[in-house]
Amino acid sequence: MENTQLIQNAEILEKELSWVKLLINDCLTQHFKHDNIVPKSPIVAPDFGDISAPYAQFIQKHQLNTTERIILGMALMPHIKASDLDFLFHKNELTDRPFTQFGGIQGKNHAGFLPTIATVLYILCGEDIPKRIATLRYFQADQFLFREHILVLGDIPPNEPMTSSALQISEEYLNYFITGQPFNPRYSSSFPASLITTQLEWEELVLDPLTLDEVTSISDWLKHQDLIMEEWKLGRFLKRGFRALFYGPPGTGKTLTATLLGKINQLDVYRVDLSQIVSKYIGETEKNLARIFDMAEGRDWILFFDEADALFGERTANRSSNDRHANQEIAYLLQRIEDFPGLIILATNLKGNIDEAFSRRFQAMIKFNIPDAQQRLQLWQNSLTEQLPLAEDVNLTQLAQDYELAGGSIINVIRFVALQLARRTEQTHIYQQDILEGIRREIRKNGSMISQG
Ligand SMILES: Nc1ncnc2c1ncn2[C@@H]1O[C@H](COP(=O)(O)OP(=O)(O)OP(=O)(O)O)[C@@H](O)[C@H]1O
Ligand SMILES: [Mg+2]
Structure with missing residues (x-):
C-alpha cells in the first residue's frame, strides 16, 4: 500500500475505534449513573461509503452489521488503541474487585485490558438478558467472523463460563487490516509450512502426455469448481475440495508441478513437510496442523504435503505412548485432509503400500515417471x-x-x-x-x- 493509502486506512481505523469507544463510554455512563439518564441521540456507526482503504473495503464487501463491527472493533482495540479500554478496569468499591459485568482479562506482558465475550455483551446489551442471549449467537463457530477465522476465542479453564473467553484477532487479519498486505506467515515450529514459488513457467514443465493431462484436470477443477458446485448445484452430492496424490521417483517434478498449479491459478502454495511434523512436534502437532488448515481455508491456499509416506503404510501398533500419539495425529490429519474445501496435494516416492481405504479419499492419483x-x-x-x-x-x-x-x-x-x-x-x-x-x-x-x- 502506498503511504497516502496507509494514512487513509489508519484514519478509517481511528474513526471506527472512536465510534466503539463512544459506545463503551456510553455504557459506562449508564453503569455509573443511578438516576434516570436523559435519552440521547443514538451513536451511529461511521459510514465509509466507497472508500478504498482495506478496512473500509472489508466491511463493505462482507456487509458486516453493527454488532459484527463492534465485536471486530473490540478485538482490534488492544492492538491499536489499548488505552481506550482502560476504564473497564474500574473497581467495584463494594467488592474491591473489578466489575464482573465488564469481563475482560489481564495479559502477561500487555498492561491493558483484554476484552472477553462478557465485555462485548455488556457493551451491546447491558443487563438485558434476552438481548444478551440473542447476541451470544455471534460468537458461534458458524458465524462469519469465526467461520472465516478472522477472530478466535481464547482458551478458558474448565468449568469457567464461555463468556470469559478472550476475543483474539488472527495475526494475518490484523496485519491485513493495518497494512493492506496479504499476510505470508513464515516457517516456524508453530507454523511448520512454507510458501513455495518458482520462476519456471507452466510451458517449461516436461511431463508425459498422460501425466500432463491428469495434472491439467486439477487446474481445470480449480477454474470451474464454482460452476460445478454452486451453479450446477452438485455441491449437494460432491464433497468439497480436491485431493490429489503425486507419486514417483525423486526429481520427476512433483513439487514443481504443485508450485506451478498455484502459479497459473494465482493461489499461494504452502508446503508442509510431514516427515518433520510427525516425528518432531509430537504433542504440539495437532495444534500446529490446525493452524495451517485454518489459515489455508480462509485464504484459498493450496496445501502441499511433502514426504507423505509418513501417512501411509500400516498404522504402528500402539507400542509406546509416542506411537499412540503419532497414530492420533495421523487420524486427525486424515480427517482434516478429507474435510478441506480447497486443493490438497500429497507427494511421495512410494506408492506400493497405500491401502485402498486411503486411495478412495483421492480424486486423482498421478504417477510421475522418469522422463523418456x-x-x-x-x-x-x-x-x-x-x-x-x-x-x-x-x-x-x-x-x-x-x-x-x-x-x-x-x-x-x-x-x-x-x-x-x-x-x-x-x-x-x-x-x-x-x-x-x-x-x-x-x-x-x-x-x-x-x-x-
Ligand atoms: N517434469 C519436469 N519438468 C521440468 N523440470 C523438472 C521436471 N522434473 C524436475 N524438474 C526440475 O528439477 C527440479 C526438482 O524437481 P522437483 O523438486 O519438482 O522433484 P520432485 O518430484 O518433487 O522430487 P522429490 O521426490 O525428491 O521431492 C525442478 O525444480 C525442475 O527444475
Ligand atoms: Mg519434491
Whole structure:
C-alpha cells in the first residue's frame, strides 16, 4: 500500500475505534449513573461509503452489521488503541474487585485490558438478558467472523463460563487490516509450512502426455469448481475440495508441478513437510496442523504435503505412548485432509503400500515417471540457457539417449558444469566431458543414496 493509502486506512481505523469507544463510554455512563439518564441521540456507526482503504473495503464487501463491527472493533482495540479500554478496569468499591459485568482479562506482558465475550455483551446489551442471549449467537463457530477465522476465542479453564473467553484477532487479519498486505506467515515450529514459488513457467514443465493431462484436470477443477458446485448445484452430492496424490521417483517434478498449479491459478502454495511434523512436534502437532488448515481455508491456499509416506503404510501398533500419539495425529490429519474445501496435494516416492481405504479419499492419483529420451532432451535444452556457451562437441541428443536421468538430476548436472565453467580462468566453454563428469557424479550420488536406503 502506498503511504497516502496507509494514512487513509489508519484514519478509517481511528474513526471506527472512536465510534466503539463512544459506545463503551456510553455504557459506562449508564453503569455509573443511578438516576434516570436523559435519552440521547443514538451513536451511529461511521459510514465509509466507497472508500478504498482495506478496512473500509472489508466491511463493505462482507456487509458486516453493527454488532459484527463492534465485536471486530473490540478485538482490534488492544492492538491499536489499548488505552481506550482502560476504564473497564474500574473497581467495584463494594467488592474491591473489578466489575464482573465488564469481563475482560489481564495479559502477561500487555498492561491493558483484554476484552472477553462478557465485555462485548455488556457493551451491546447491558443487563438485558434476552438481548444478551440473542447476541451470544455471534460468537458461534458458524458465524462469519469465526467461520472465516478472522477472530478466535481464547482458551478458558474448565468449568469457567464461555463468556470469559478472550476475543483474539488472527495475526494475518490484523496485519491485513493495518497494512493492506496479504499476510505470508513464515516457517516456524508453530507454523511448520512454507510458501513455495518458482520462476519456471507452466510451458517449461516436461511431463508425459498422460501425466500432463491428469495434472491439467486439477487446474481445470480449480477454474470451474464454482460452476460445478454452486451453479450446477452438485455441491449437494460432491464433497468439497480436491485431493490429489503425486507419486514417483525423486526429481520427476512433483513439487514443481504443485508450485506451478498455484502459479497459473494465482493461489499461494504452502508446503508442509510431514516427515518433520510427525516425528518432531509430537504433542504440539495437532495444534500446529490446525493452524495451517485454518489459515489455508480462509485464504484459498493450496496445501502441499511433502514426504507423505509418513501417512501411509500400516498404522504402528500402539507400542509406546509416542506411537499412540503419532497414530492420533495421523487420524486427525486424515480427517482434516478429507474435510478441506480447497486443493490438497500429497507427494511421495512410494506408492506400493497405500491401502485402498486411503486411495478412495483421492480424486486423482498421478504417477510421475522418469522422463523418456525425448523428454530428457527437452529438459537438457530448456535448462542449458543461451548464456551458457556450449562447445561444439556437446551432443545433447546422445546424452539424453544414454542416461536415464530425472529432471532434478539434470538440474544438478547443470549446476555442476556451470560451477566448473565459473571456476575456469581461460576456457570459456562447456565440453561434453564436463557434462559426462557431472553425470557420473550424479549417478554416484544417487547410487549411494539408494544403497543407504
Ligand atoms: N517434469 C519436469 N519438468 C521440468 N523440470 C523438472 C521436471 N522434473 C524436475 N524438474 C526440475 O528439477 C527440479 C526438482 O524437481 P522437483 O523438486 O519438482 O522433484 P520432485 O518430484 O518433487 O522430487 P522429490 O521426490 O525428491 O521431492 C525442478 O525444480 C525442475 O527444475
Ligand atoms: Mg519434491
